[in-house]
Amino acid sequence: MRPAILLGELKTGIEVLFSTKWRNLWTILGIVIGVSSVIIVIAIGEGIKQQINQQINMxxxxxxxxxxxxxxxxxxxxxxxxxxxxxxxxxxxxxxxxxxxxxxxxxxxxxxxxxxxxxxxxxxxxxxxxxxxxxxxxxxxxxxxxxxxxxxxxxxxxxxxxxxxxxxxxxxxxxxxxxxxxxxxxxxxxxxxxxxxxxxxxxxxxxxxxxxxxxxxxxxxxxxxxxxxxxxxxxxxxxxxxxxxxxxxxxxxxxxxxxxxxxxxxxxxxxxxxxxSTSSKHILNLLTQLIAGVAAISLLVGGIGIMNVMLVSVAERTHEIGIRKAIGATNRQIVAQFIIEASILSFSGGILGIILAYAITGIILLFTSIRPVVDWQVVLFASLLSILIGIIFGSIPAFKAARKIPIDALRATT
Amino acid sequence: MLLVIMPLIKLENVSKVFGFGDATSLALDSINLVVQKGEFVAVMGPSGSGKSTLMNVIGLLDKPSYGNYVLDGKSVARLRSNQAAKIRRDTVGFIFQSFNLLNRLNVLDNVALPLAYRGFSISKRTKLASAMLSRVGIAHREYFYPSQLSGGQLQSAAIARALVNNPKLIIADEPTGNLDSVGSRLIMELLTEIHQMGNTILFVTHNPELTRYASRVVYMHDGAIVGDETTPYGDVAKIARKVMYNTLHKTDDDDYAGVSLLMHTLSDNLMIKKKDKKRNHKNNHLKKSLKVKKRSKQ
Known part of the structure; x- marks a missing residue:
């Protein structure tokens, strides 16, 4: 796959996703919540650890x-x-x-x-x-x-x-x-x-x-x-x-x-x-693990949501898939198109989640004595994770799209 | 040096079966067809005679159930879907009755799509697509979306998309089926122009008039080729002429269908009478209003 194709697919992918933006917005809510809770929990944990370390240094x-x-x-x-x-x-x-x-x-x-x-x-x-x-x-x-x-x-x-x-x-x-x-x-x-x-x-x-x-x-x-x-x-x-x-x-x-x-x-x-190893740190680590588990489940549910909406999208666009195959798209190119779309979907969920996390940590900072610390590594990890979710959960609809027989897909009425 | 002239398309005993068991239907029945490079072939026949199936098999959208198919020197009857896709991309250009442009993309992106699948850079494919659009005469519509174009312009864009990969073979399945007479002429003349540049074109049509553009006409019936003639450019093909001028004569088909010639003519006469009545009514109305005006003047 050459980068030129990827660029073109990115552009069309964004256009396609914008054409059904409300449906997609509801779909990525799971990813938004998952990503923001991961970032917030880690930020709070990190903040408290730093405060404890400060006290120790004191x-x-x-x-x-x-x-x-x-x-x-x-x-x-x-x-x-x-x-x-x-x-x-x-x-x-x-x-x-x-x-x-x-x-x-x-x-x-x-x-x-x-x-x-x-x-x-x-x-x-x-x-x-x-x-x-x-x-x-x-x-x-x-x-x-x-x-x-x-x-x-x-x-x-x-x-x-x-x-x-x-x-x-x-x-x-x-x-x-x-x-x-x-x-x-x-x-x-x-x-x-x-x-x-x-x-x-x-x-x-x-x-x-x-x-x-x-x-x-x-x-x-x-x-x-x-x-x-x-x-x-x-x-x-x-x-x-x-x-x-x-x-x-x-x-x-x-x-x-x-x-x-x-x-x-x-x-x-x-x-x-x-x-x-003070006891408060142990409690903190344990809580972090617990909530990280909850966040992981949220991300899983979000991923399944993306898979479902992509399956609907593939069904709706059977005719388009037929046209694309007729003019020479290989199975791999069809797979790439839909995986890229799913990734854009989940990545935008990740970005919204990061923004939400920053907003919520800001509120925590203003109204409580906790001093959350948002690490850039965590933000990077969250965005990569959201892309990964798109790739994993987008692949099933994408392969389904690629397996369609061109002549049958062309006959589809939508 | 020995120059072997290889046919572009060579179908040997190609059959296509749909369904299975009792519901089996034979869409193509042992087709043998050779098309040389540079031919402009019109495929005619009644609905359900297998024209479209033949086009799909030749265009590698569908696989033949039996028989052998050589396209441009390669045996392609048993290809995997990915290999078929690559040959479609590089060798075949499709033109459909319903245009089949992607509504979400503008005309330029639609035309550039086959190049994208070939891996061209964005700037290069935009340039090529733009050049192709000006060649088919709709350069001023580059950034329009399909919903904003007329039928003739849509089909021109579709032809540009079919041509942009410089394919050896162009397949058009009723390219003028959704167009009015002006659009039809525009498209057929465009295809003729392309043919004169050395492209091989296969097109399906119901309209006998369009055989004027073809260099060869193939007739199909019940999945078999029943007639094949070369025809000079500008003349309606002989068998097509029969189809054209014999429609009012009673045929065996009409008998089987239980539709008598009388019914045809009767209904036609009735239609004429109705129209005349309407016309007279209008005229009377006009006359009355004129009379009224005259009276008021007096």
Whole structure:
């Protein structure tokens, strides 16, 4: 097949498809949805991965993260499947105050930043504040997670300063009538706390952190423990190293100490810089696979739609096929004509899908905290995939067209 | 040097059977036909006599059931469809009664289509098609679509398409069947011109007048060739003349069909009488209106 013929067929193919454009538009809807969902899902997954990586880079190389052990951190790390997806989401177990003390006393660790969450009643100027949670941590958290202060100051390590609370942006707006409620009193579990700082809006990373920091109020870890009689749930402890070069030895030592204090494998020590398999990533990969499967089914259905419309087209144009064969079109040229038409059809579906995907990722970007990243490789893959679908599903109608006997096709009335 | 003159078409005992079992019908019955290069052959015969089937077999649109067929020195009776397509493309040009242009393409693209199937570049095939359109006299209609042309122009475009590959053989199946007398003359003169340039043309017709253009007339009946004569250019062929002037005579066929000559003539007379009555009525009406005018003047 020489390129000149292909060019001519492209031109006529587009003209032919335009002559039945509404029918074809409905037909390619399946491809549009399939292609756009593939791109969107991959873009969201990629975006979240990048956000997680950013956070890891932020935490840096001289920190260890201590987390409750989840299934994938133990020996069953590769057996994550749809069936235990919900075990992941429920985030097994937590750390205790005793664990925090073990971490503190381990040699080589200069500073610990616990992250605990308590669900006590918060009362502000506007009554009970229901949307948020109380986060117990310490001064290091602001620097570690790059939380920036818009008014006042963050938590202090000075033991003389007590009963101070820092508000997330949304919490401040919801709890008080003032824009800057510094010096106001908030009550947590009945105890008065003085508002001493308000945070800027924080970009939340979906799946990567247990609470929305914008809605949270922050108090000192020790006070959180005393409020709850040492039963506050500790989700994570960040351990800063005095000698970052000895990260592996310290991690092993820390793991041994924690295992000795608790049962085996209940707690995992993760170094973010070297170990990238966090549970949120596993969930993410699993979700991506799941939705990619749905998208594949959508593409399959779209392909079948294209096959059907091409079969109708072949039946309608039997007479045309007869004329073309009479003036010397070989079977291969007839096959090429119809496959090219089917490919144009599915490719235009792919293009529309790409446009739709860009539009939807734009909307996601505007209205959620997810930052989708559309890779050009994915777009290229999607367009090639749509052409491939046209070739695969167009070939059956095309061969049917080519098999027609010229004299019978010429006699057809259409 | 020995020069062997090879016939362009050589059919030996070619038969074509349609259907099977009790429904079998013999469309072509042991046809033997030799056509030399440069002949202008008219094929005549009543409907269902196998003219079109013969054209389809000669044009490789259909395969003969039995017999041997040599086209331009190649045996082509048992070709595969792809090989047949290539020979059709390179050797045969088709002209159909219903033109068979593709409505979605403009005239130029229609004419260029056989060249596209031959693999010519777009610029080259546009040039060739354009030249061919001006040769058949419709260069000013290049970018029109078939729906915008008259019958004569459509058939001219179809002839341009048949000629554009420079085929050795042109097959026209009732090329003037859908045309008025002006269009018919235009097309037949075009075909004559093409014939005078050395092309071989086979055409099917019902119109005995058109045998004036042919150099040879073949008559078919019930799938067999029953007459074959060479005829000088400009004269109606002898057997065609019979067909032409004997239509009002009672034939055996009429008897078999139970249609008497009387019925023919009666109905014709009746038609004339009706027309006369109408004419008289009109005249009376005119006379009346004239009278009215005269009266008003008075």
């Amino acid at each position: 935490i840096g190389k001289n920190n260890l993260v201590v987390q409750p052990a989840t299934i994938n951190n133990s020996s069953a790390s590769n057996s994550t499947s749809i069936f235990n997806l919900f075990d992941h989401l429920s985030f097994l177990g937590s750390l205790t105050n005793a664990d925090v003390q073990v971490i503190k006393s381990t040699s080589g660790i200069s500073n610990t930043i616990p992250l605990s969450v308590i669900n006590d009643k918060i009362v502000g100027q506007n009554g009970i504040y229901k949307n948020g949670v109380v986060v117990g941590s310490n001064a290091g958290l602001a620097k570690l997670l790059n939380l920036s202060i818009s008014y006042g100051r963050f938590l202090s390590n000075n033991s003389l300063i007590t009963n101070s609370v820092i508000l997330g942006k949304n919490a401040a707006l919801a709890m008080f009538n003032e824009d800057v409620p510094l010096g106001s009193t908030a009550y947590i579990n009945g105890q008065p706390f003085i508002v001493e700082g308000i945070l800027h809006t924080i970009t939340n990373i979906p799946l990567a952190q247990p609470v929305n920091f914008n809605n949270a109020v922050f108090i000192n870890y020790n006070e959180a423990q005393s409020l709850t009689n040492n039963s506050a749930i500790v989700y994570e402890v960040f351990a800063q190293l005095s000698h970052p070069s000895q990260i592996n030895q310290i991690r092993n030592l820390l793991q041994q100490n924690l295992d000795a204090a608790n049962g085996n494998q209940r707690i995992a020590v993760v170094s973010p810089a070297t170990q990238s």
